[in-house]
Amino acid sequence: MTSGTDKPLTKNIRPDGSVVDIRAYEQAGGYQAVRKVLHGGMTPSAVTDAVKDANLRGRGGAGFPTGQKWSFVPLGKDAPTPTYLICNADEMEPGTFKDRLLMERDPHQLIEGMIIAGFAIEADVAYIFLRGEYVLAAERLSRAIAEAYDAHYLGKNILGSDYSLELYLHLSGGRYMCGEETGLLNALEGKRANPRSKPPFPPVVGLFGKPTVVNNVETLCCVPHIINHGAAWFHALGRTQDAGTKLFGASGKVKRPGLWELPMGTTIREILEEHAGGMRDGVTFRGLLPGGASTDFVTEEHLDTPMDFTAMAKIGSRMGTGTMIVLDDQTCPVGMTWNLMHFFAQESCGWCTPCWSGLGWVERILKSMEEGKGQQGDLDKLASQANMWGPGATFCALAPGAAEPLQSALKYFRDDFERHICEKRCPWR
């Protein structure tokens, strides 16, 4: 185990908002992990094993083990070619604002992670799939990619090695569906971002039918540090078995909304009370969505749960993206659920019936409740819809994701839903 900072992902980030350019990145020890891999005689499988040993799990929200995903890609002379690596930078999960920071402020960290991940899966071509609204990130990534090509970290025979990688930036045309792994592949092929049937899974049949790994920005940013400092160091960063650090955030009516790199397994209470400063004066905590719109609400009784993939699943929710959205007593839980269902209904691609049909129906029911036109039986309809959305009933996770806040809102805020129906009005209006 070698020493390293306890905040590897954000250690270079400057308070003034400026970008770390290639010189500053190198001076801070950047691109040493690429040298270690390419000049230190590491094989692709050795890199994958290092990431597996570190127990790096996908930071996009699903938490799939990264090294395992890489190991599904066929390697060697007989493997299909080209192989693709894609960075999913389509940060669009409502309430999520973590990848923006990493790309705008320290873009070379992401590029270095992509070179190493690319080497591990023997990728020939890599894309950063960036949402179109992230204009500053696009400018800074473009410049950083050009700097990396000039310094021979990208292109043919990187740093004189046998490994070559082309890296391109793609700006999305919009839509939440582009963040879904196979929807993203279709979007990058110039098609509508409908999801694909799985299997086959992208590591075997992905972009243009070739082996493809799709990893989130924050996931890829962890990779250089794992190579530099080792799996044991990465484990030691976390407080629970889910290793490493995590960018946690809070938004809503807290005193200090923001983003913090903290040990994996930091409790919800510590993030909410110490880092976000607790609730604003005059409002009371009622609940929160722990990691984006498609995670189940948790309430006061859950605040001492460690934020990691394992512990959050045990309390019937998910860590998701780790950026929590806080509900206070001055905000209507039915209105908030309506806002969430409006989002999911709007962003449904229209491919699967439970999604396009059910989400629209649920949105209309919630709207009518907010307008004082709720009826007896509405809550049963809402619950039965949430049940029908899967998982397993649709091609992708959009509708199952929408079910999470809906079913948990019905569970924890049932009295508020019933008041809307009985009083024929929204008590918060």
Add this chain to the structure above:
Amino acid sequence: MLSADEISEIEAEAVHYPRRDAVCIDAMRIVQRHRGWVSDESLHDIAAHLGMSVTDLDSVATFYNLIFRKPVGRHVIMICDSVSCWIMGYDRMREHLGTRLGVGLGETTPDSRFTLLPIVCLGCCDRAPAMMVDDDLHGDLDVQKIDRALESYL
């Protein structure tokens, strides 16, 4: 007709993909950057340039919310209507914009100065409520801040 600049920008992106039609979204974004939107004529020209059918290209164009198939004003306001901004006062910000500009969501002012559109979460949740005007992100909005911001877009 696509301009020489548009064609050269499209071709610079097209080499990033093994199939020519894969660049179609980039191509529409490029044309939109030059002309503000993607007209039927532009759609035909792009489809012809990439060897695609117009119908296929339009099915792609209409899927993506950042590709405009109707004319927009000189400046496009995209106000975030997702959950964190909603909690922090989206409704009031939208009402203020609507009153000040005299338009609803999806509409353009009669002087063609502004188009007002809703947008999903802009990843600015710690500075909610938020909006984008053209390429600029504006966070921590209140009505005064919106008024001041709009004055700089002529």
